[in-house]
Amino acid sequence: MSQASLFTPICVGPLSLRNRLWMPPMCQYSADSEGEAVGRPQDYHLIHYGARALGGVGAVIVEATGVTLDGRITPHCLALHDDASIPAFSRLAQAIHAGGAAAFLQLNHAGRKGSGRVGWSTEAGRTPREQGGWQTVAPSAIPFIPDDPPSRQLAGGEINALIEAFTSAARRAIEAGFDGIQIHGAHGYLVHQFLSPASNERHDKWGGGFSGRTRFLREIVRSVRQSIADAPLLVRLSATDWTAEYPDDGRPGWTLKDTQMLTPLLIEDGVDMLCISTGGNVADADIHYGVGYQVFAAQGVREALDAAGKECAVSACGLIRSPEHAEQILRSGQADVIEIGRPMLTDPMLPHEWRQRLGCDPELPVQYLRGTAR
Numbered sequence: 001m002s003q004a005s006l007f008t009p010i011c012v013g014p015l016s017l018r019n020r021l022w023m024p025p026m027c028q029y030s031a032d033s034e035g036e037a038v039g040r041p042q043d044y045h046l047i048h049y050g051a052r053a054l055g056g057v058g059a060v061i062v063e064a065t066g067v068t069l070d071g072r073i074t075p076h077c078l079a080l081h082d083d084a085s086i087p088a089f090s091r092l093a094q095a096i097h098a099g100g101a102a103a104f105l106q107l108n109h110a111g112r113k114g115s116g117r118v119g120w121s122t123e124a125g126r127t128p129r130e131q132g133g134w135q136t137v138a139p140s141a142i143p144f145i146p147d148d149p150p151s152r153q154l155a156g157g158e159i160n161a162l163i164e165a166f167t168s169a170a171r172r173a174i175e176a177g178f179d180g181i182q183i184h185g186a187h188g189y190l191v192h193q194f195l196s197p198a199s200n201e202r203h204d205k206w207g208g209g210f211s212g213r214t215r216f217l218r219e220i221v222r223s224v225r226q227s228i229a230d231a232p233l234l235v236r237l238s239a240t241d242w243t244a245e246y247p248d249d250g251r252p253g254w255t256l257k258d259t260q261m262l263t264p265l266l267i268e269d270g271v272d273m274l275c276i277s278t279g280g281n282v283a284d285a286d287i288h289y290g291v292g293y294q295v296f297a298a299q300g301v302r303e304a305l306d307a308a309g310k311e312c313a314v315s316a317c318g319l320i321r322s323p324e325h326a327e328q329i330l331r332s333g334q335a336d337v338i339e340i341g342r343p344m345l346t347d348p349m350l351p352h353e354w355r356q357r358l359g360c361d362p363e364l365p366v367q368y369l370r371g372t373a374r
Contacts, residue, residue: 004358005330006323006338010058012313013232013272015179017102018363019058020330021351024275024317024339025106025182025236027063029076029118033132039069039079040088046095052344053099054365056351058337060096061234061275064108064184065173067165071109071190074116075132080105080169086176093177100365104234105173106182107166111190112138112151112199125149139193139200139207139216145283159206159216162190167223180232180272183220187280191217192238195262196254196281214262218269225270235266236275239297242285253282256297260304263312267305273313275339276301292325294318299334315339323354 007019030044031037049060066072066079080089089105096103110116115126115133126149127133137158138151154162170181185191193199194216200207206215217235225233241253263274276298279287287293298316305312316335320326326338344350352364362372 004323004327004355004360006326006358007355007360007363010313010336012234013180014230015102015232017058018100019056019351020337021057021326021354022059022315022337022339023052023057023061023101023344024341025061025063025184026341026345027073027077027119029074029120031076031078033075037088039066039072039077039081040085041078041092045078045092049092050095050099051348053096053101053103055099055344055348056355056363057101057344059102059104059179061104061106061182061339062092062096062178064106064110064189065169067107067109067162067169070114070134070137071111071162071165073108073110073114073189074118075127076118080107080172080176081165083172086172089173089176089178097177102179103177104180104182104232105176105178106184106236107169107173108184109162109165109190110136111193112136112142112144112148113188138190139202142199142201144188144281153202156204156206163216163219163223166220167227170224171227174228174231180234181224181228182234182236182275183217183224184236185217186236186238186275186277188238188282189280191220192254192281195258196241197252198241198243198254198282210258210261214265217262218265221266221269221271232272233270234273234275235271236277237263238278238280239276239294239301240278241282242279242287243282246286249286251282253285256300259297260300263301263304264308264310267310267312271312273315273337274301275315275317276335277317289319291319291321292316292329295320295329295334298329302334313337317341323357326354327358
C-alpha cells in the first residue's frame, strides 16, 4: 500500500512521533472548580484523551492549562499551579501514552479572557465572583468586549512572577511524564494580549514597539527552555488579528508580518515547533472563514523561517476537512504537521479512517483488528 506523507514519522526536538496528524488543544471545561482537586484532570479527561490516542493521532496536545488558578479560561478549566497536582496530570500523560501517542501539555494564562463561562453556557459575560470567578488581569485595562468587567493592568513585578509561573508549570508537566510543552500564545489570551497593539498600550519595557510587546513571550520561552532541558518546546501563535492588514478594517493589531519577524527569534530562544492559528484577540474582527482558511499563515511562517535559515516544524489547522487536502498541504511544503480539532471530538477514530482513504496500511490497536473484518 502507499505511504502518505500524513502518516510518516516526524521528529520534534529529540522526540520521534509516529505520524503528522495531531489533535490540537480544545477546552473540555470538565475539571473541578473548587476544593482540593481544583483544576486537576478527572476520569473524563483520561477517557477523552486516551480514546484519541488509541484513534491513531501522532500527538495529543492537552487543552489550555492555567499556570495559576486565575490564569484559567473558566473555573472548570485545568490548572497545573502546584506540585500537589502532578500525580493527577501524570495519570493523564500515562493514558495518552498507553494509546501510542505523544503527550504535550498546553500552558496558558487567559488574561482579560479569564473567569469565563464554559463553552456550552447560555449565560453571557464573565463568571462573577459569587460563582467562582475572579478579577482578571491584562497588559492594559482594555476589555475584550465593551460589556466585560474591566481587567486590572499588570505591574512589572507581577509580569515577572507570571514568567516564573509558566516555568514552574512546565517543570511540573515534565515531571508528570508529558513529552513536551506548548506555550499558548494565540487566540487572545495573555501572551497574545502582550503581542498585539490592540490589547497592549503599555509604555514600559513590556509594551510600545515590537521588541517590547514580544518580550513577555520570549522571556517565557527562554525560562521554560532552561527548566525542561531538551524536551520539545512548542509555541502556538495567532499569526494575525485580521485587522491591521486589511483595508476594510485597518485597526491596530498583530499581523502576519509581525509573526514572520518573531518566529525566527523564537527558534533562537529554543522553540522546537510553531503551531499556527489566527484570530481571537479582536472580538469583531472579520475573519475570512473557509476551507483551510489558516493554511496561508502556516505557509507564511514556513517562508519566513526558510528565508532566515531556521529549521523548525510548523503545523497548520483550520477547516482542513479531508485527508486529501491535508496530504496536499504537506506535500506542497506549506506545513509539516496537520492538526484536526473539532471533527476529532465526535470521531476519535478519524486518523484510522483517513489512513484507509489514503490507501495506507491499517495501524489499529490489536484489540480492534477484528472490527475491520467483513
